[in-house]
Amino acid sequence: MSHDLTKVEVIAPHFKRRLSGVTSTVIQLVPIQNRLGQKVVTFGPGLPSHLPSMGYAALPALWRPPAGRRARVWHARRNIEMLPGIILRDVLRMPLKLVFTSASQRRHTGWTKWLISKMDRVIAVCQKTASYLERESTVILHGIDLERFSPAADKAAAKATVGLDPAFHYVGCFGRVRHQKGTDLFVDSMIRLLPEHPGWKAVVAGRATAKHVGFEDELKAKVKAAGLGDRILFVGEHTNINAWYRALDLFVAPQRWEGFGLTPLEAMATGVPVVAADVGAFAELILDGKTGCMVERGSLDSFAAGIRPYLADPALCERQGAAALVHMRQNFSIEREAAAIGAVYADLLADRPQP
Structure with missing residues (x-):
């Protein structure tokens, strides 16, 4: 389901075809985020067709920020999604703000540390994950769909x-x-x-x-x-x-x-x-x-x-x-998780007076 990029404020890249926890997160979050007015599209393979998405032919449109904004958010969840964001922002000079969500609980390699250092904001999925990051992060615990997962009446x-x-x-x-x-x-x-x-x-x-x-x-x-x-x-x-x-x-x-x-x-x-x-x-x-x-x-x-x-x-x-x-x-509702992520986006995209 392709979208008009002039109205899109957040891109959620997904560059692995294999089903994973990241895939599940994107599939569940993106519809809720859009319902909350966050204007998110996905980009890449391995996701269901009902999600709002952009194709590779739409990449040149990223040189123009969305209506009423000076930049868009590129929200990566893997190394292979952080790197393209850095290239688009720093090499091609597209007006992007980079966000990375980390779920890792181990010491990062030098390469990963470098990628993370280039992010504008970092989200950690729990306090233990945050303890492995060598920079400030916002802890946002995952939520789930409380309608799908609900008790049996009988x-x-x-x-x-x-x-x-x-x-x-x-x-x-x-x-x-x-x-x-x-x-x-x-x-x-x-x-x-x-x-x-x-x-x-x-x-x-x-x-x-x-x-x-x-x-x-x-x-x-x-x-x-x-x-x-x-x-x-x-x-x-x-x-x-x-x-x-x-x-x-x-x-x-x-x-x-x-x-x-x-x-x-x-x-x-x-x-x-x-x-x-x-x-x-x-x-x-x-x-x-x-x-x-x-x-x-x-x-x-x-x-x-x-x-x-x-x-x-x-x-x-x-x-x-x-x-x-x-x-x-x-x-632990998924709406709470989506709203907390939206607050990170809003802070990044807020127009502030230049010093």
């Missing part, structure tokens, strides 16, 4: 909808099946705990890419050997993952590494408490002991100890799930 019916037995409680782990995501920690925790709690079953939802199929096969074999093939369910990848969250009573986020991590937000927005490893932004999302529980990254013993009280007391899941829903609605 939990038993929600379980039946996705083919689960409503007579059981369910604990789930959703996302790519791989070592980095800690799927093995979840499965090993379930092998340890489920024999003690006959009223519970576990669900692993997500896809193993070709590189990780062997890893998934090993997990399935381990489950079968433990005699739990009917209680630890591998259900594959689903586009209606919000429906699967509604069927859960507890969610586990066992990642060994994560840039931000949206799954705890999705679970809590569905009224489900979360047991999570202390990685990514999880400690900034979960109220430990109130909307879930934080455990030690990579530790099977810590995960088992964190999960056990919930399996022993389903009422604890209900209480903390209700608190999680309130927490999400107060703090």
Whole structure:
């Protein structure tokens, strides 16, 4: 869906075809940003056609600022999007202001540091990410669509909808099946705990890419050997993952590494408490002991100890799930995230008297 660039104030480049967290962020945010009047278009491949976009033939139009402005914003989220912005602004002298959103939680290379140093503003997705930046940044936590991710009106019916037995409680782990995501920690925790709690079953939802199929096969074999093939369910990848969250009573986020991590937000927005490893932004999302529980990254013993009280007391899941829903609605709507990003844009684009 192409747009008249004289009215466009923000360009969101997307230069990777592969689906990623960045892709998901752009797809969810851009419609909300435009609804809030931020006048954003995307630029690049790998995005759905319903999003407002500009093509390469429109690039010369960037030499002219939008109506009523002296510049546009170029909002990059990867190195390969920062560099073209720098070239357009500093080499071709287009009137652009450069913004970069960082989700990385590791020391940056010299190249990345240089790119970031050329940005007019930097947004960090959480405080931990901000601590790795060697410059001032604005922390804006991700939000999610609280209409799509919302509690089930009838939990038993929600379980039946996705083919689960409503007579059981369910604990789930959703996302790519791989070592980095800690799927093995979840499965090993379930092998340890489920024999003690006959009223519970576990669900692993997500896809193993070709590189990780062997890893998934090993997990399935381990489950079968433990005699739990009917209680630890591998259900594959689903586009209606919000429906699967509604069927859960507890969610586990066992990642060994994560840039931000949206799954705890999705679970809590569905009224489900979360047991999570202390990685990514999880400690900034979960109220430990109130909307879930934080455990030690990579530790099977810590995960088992964190999960056990919930399996022993389903009422604890209900209480903390209700608190999680309130927490999400107060703090983590995608509209709040979009508005905070819009404030960064507005500050950059504001016309100020020349000194």
